[in-house]
Amino acid sequence: MKIVFLENVIDFGGARKSTIELARNLSSDHQAYIVDVHGTCKPFIDACSESGVDLEILIKQDSQIIMTDSRNIFSRLLKYIMFFFVTLRARRRLGIFFRQFNPDYVVVNNTKVLPLLLWNKFGSKVILFARGWFMPQQINGRDRFLYRHLVDRYCCVSEATRYALVSAGIGTLSNTFVVHNSIDLQKIQNVSPAEINAGPDDTKILVSGGFLPTKGIHIAVEVARQLKEKGFPFKLIITGVVYDYRGSKAYYRKILQMIEDYALTDHIQLEIGRSSVLQFFKASDIFMHPSDTEGLPRVIMEAMAFRVPVVANAVGGVVDYVLDGYTGVITRYNNVDDYVDAIMRISSDPALRKRITDNAYELIETCYRPEQQVNAFERSLQ
Numbered sequence: 001m002k003i004v005f006l007e008n009v010i011d012f013g014g015a016r017k018s019t020i021e022l023a024r025n026l027s028s029d030h031q032a033y034i035v036d037v038h039g040t041c042k043p044f045i046d047a048c049s050e051s052g053v054d055l056e057i058l059i060k061q062d063s064q065i066i067m068t069d070s071r072n073i074f075s076r077l078l079k080y081i082m083f084f085f086v087t088l089r090a091r092r093r094l095g096i097f098f099r100q101f102n103p104d105y106v107v108v109n110n111t112k113v114l115p116l117l118l119w120n121k122f123g124s125k126v127i128l129f130a131r132g133w134f135m136p137q138q139i140n141g142r143d144r145f146l147y148r149h150l151v152d153r154y155c156c157v158s159e160a161t162r163y164a165l166v167s168a169g170i171g172t173l174s175n176t177f178v179v180h181n182s183i184d185l186q187k188i189q190n191v192s193p194a195e196i197n198a199g200p201d202d203t204k205i206l207v208s209g210g211f212l213p214t215k216g217i218h219i220a221v222e223v224a225r226q227l228k229e230k231g232f233p234f235k236l237i238i239t240g241v242v243y244d245y246r247g248s249k250a251y252y253r254k255i256l257q258m259i260e261d262y263a264l265t266d267h268i269q270l271e272i273g274r275s276s277v278l279q280f281f282k283a284s285d286i287f288m289h290p291s292d293t294e295g296l297p298r299v300i301m302e303a304m305a306f307r308v309p310v311v312a313n314a315v316g317g318v319v320d321y322v323l324d325g326y327t328g329v330i331t332r333y334n335n336v337d338d339y340v341d342a343i344m345r346i347s348s349d350p351a352l353r354k355r356i357t358d359n360a361y362e363l364i365e366t367c368y369r370p371e372q373q374v375n376a377f378e379r380s381l382q
Contacts, residue, residue: 133316158317178381193283198235216290233309
C-alpha cells in the first residue's frame, strides 16, 4: 500500500513528531512518504532524515508566508497574492509527484493543505488525521466545506477527538477511527539525563510545550510563585519553542516578565528551542501539563515512559490515559492551588509516586506500542 502524509510544517511539535513516527512504523509493510509543501522547518527535516523516512519538499522556501503577522492592509494583501501563486506552484508540483508515486491514501493533519486537493484528489482516498481537540462550534464554514467534499475518512488521536468530530457533524461513527500515538520503549532506554542546575533537595518540575497561551506556561509560573511562597524547595524547568510569529514572541516576553516580577530567576531554568527534550524527562521528578486543549499529548506519554508522575488538566484526550490517583493526578481546570497541592503530595509520598508511575508505565507498555498503532491505522483503511 502507498501512503502519503501531506504536511505544511511551520513548527516541530508533538503532532509532527507523531506523523514521522507513524510513517516510520508503517514503512516496514507499506510505502510511506512525507510530502512537505515548503520545507521551512529544519528540525522536522532533520528528524525525517534521522528516522529514515522518505521526504519530498514541493517548493523549498526560507520562511513561511504568515498572514496574521501583517497589520498593514497593503502588506496583508501582498501576502495573499504571494500565497495564491505559491499555492498554484505547489499544486502543480504535487500533481507531478502524485502521478509518479500514485498513492492509495493521502493523510493530512489539518485543513491547511486540503485546498491543494481541490478539483483533483489524484485518485487517492483522503484521510484527515485529527491530532487536536476542539469544541464543535470552533469549526468554521470553510473547514466544513473542505471536510465534506475532500475527506473520505477520519483518524483521531484520542476518543475525545473522535467524539468532537462526530458531535460536530463532521464524521460519523462508521468513518471515524481512533489511532493512538505510540512510544518505542526500547528507543528511550539509553537516554542520558540533562544537566539541571538544582539543589540536592529541590523537586525538579518539568513543563514542556510551545510558547503559546493555550499551553499554559503562565500557569506553571504562577504555581512556581506559590511554591516559593510556601518555602517548598524546587526547580521548574521550562522547555519549549518560541515560534516565528508575533503571538508566540509576545507570549514568551510575557513569561520572562512574570519570572522577573515574581523574583523566580533562581527557581526557573529555561531551555528554548531544543529539538529533543527526552533528556529532561530523564532528569525530572514531576511533569506538569497545564494545557488548555489537547488531542493526546505526546509529552505525557513520554513522561509516563520515563516513570515521571504527571499532573495535568482534564482536557481532550488527556483523560484517555491520565486516571486520577492511578496513572497521574488530574486538577481542576488550571487551578493553581490544585497543582501546588499535587506537587507537594507526590514529593512527600514515595508510595503514591511509585503507584502512579508503575501504573502509568504499565499502561504505556500494554496499550501504546508501535505495532498497536500500525494495526489500528490499517483497520481504519478497511
